[in-house]
Amino acid sequence: MAVARSPLNVVIDLSHHNEKVDFKKVAADGVVGIIHKATQGFGFVDKKYAERKRQALDAGLMWGAYHFGVGGDGSDQADFFLNTVKPGKTTLLVVDYEPNVTGPTMTLSQAREFVEHARDVTGRFPGLYSGHLIKEQLGGVTTPDPIFSQCFLWIAQYNGPKPLNIPPTFRTWTFWQYTDGVNGNQPHTVNGVGQCDRDIFNGTLAQLKKLWGVAV
Numbered sequence: 001m002a003v004a005r006s007p008l009n010v011v012i013d014l015s016h017h018n019e020k021v022d023f024k025k026v027a028a029d030g031v032v033g034i035i036h037k038a039t040q041g042f043g044f045v046d047k048k049y050a051e052r053k054r055q056a057l058d059a060g061l062m063w064g065a066y067h068f069g070v071g072g073d074g075s076d077q078a079d080f081f082l083n084t085v086k087p088g089k090t091t092l093l094v095v096d097y098e099p100n101v102t103g104p105t106m107t108l109s110q111a112r113e114f115v116e117h118a119r120d121v122t123g124r125f126p127g128l129y130s131g132h133l134i135k136e137q138l139g140g141v142t143t144p145d146p147i148f149s150q151c152f153l154w155i156a157q158y159n160g161p162k163p164l165n166i167p168p169t170f171r172t173w174t175f176w177q178y179t180d181g182v183n184g185n186q187p188h189t190v191n192g193v194g195q196c197d198r199d200i201f202n203g204t205l206a207q208l209k210k211l212w213g214v215a216v
Helices: 023-028 049-058 074-085 108-122 132-138 205-212
Strands: 008-014 033-040 062-068 091-096 127-130 153-156 175-179 197-201
Touching: 008 205, 023 049, 033 049, 033 074, 033 091, 049 062, 062 074, 062 205, 074 091, 074 108, 091 108, 127 132, 127 175
Parallel strands: 008 033, 033 062, 062 091, 091 127, 127 153, 153 175
Antiparallel strands: 008 197, 175 197
């Protein structure tokens, strides 16, 4: 009889909006990976990104970076992101694809440009973070998108026991942002941060480290 695998709830995502972070306490609370906002659009750099990267790595945590996409050339945004982050092989990379409430929203074609350019520069596909937007745009498409299907999916959904209505482009979800620190299932907090976005990984710790590029 197969034994059900417990959800691997060991990743959080942060930005400068999380004002106080103690990564040693975060690590002691069982978190192993951080995905932090790095850039947005064509010129915004998260003011906490660089110092928190050093602090998190010093605390023994795995580090990732995401770019919030906006309407406009996807390749140029990818260049801005990569030039800011200067990723190593163990830097997890993600494009945040969701509605932009302060201006034009990135389109599917612009997101493809971002993904393809990031792949061309780094040799690997970044992950795609999204919620209802990607479900609405790809949910009814039965033929997998040749570009996005090579990205891991990080889905945001704050209700239910598991993510639902995953677009056929993706074999499954890889990360599930199940809470924003207020809505969604418990737990909502992490020692050293307080309320924050928490993310379940759909696999084992060894698989998580492999995705992150960390030797196991």
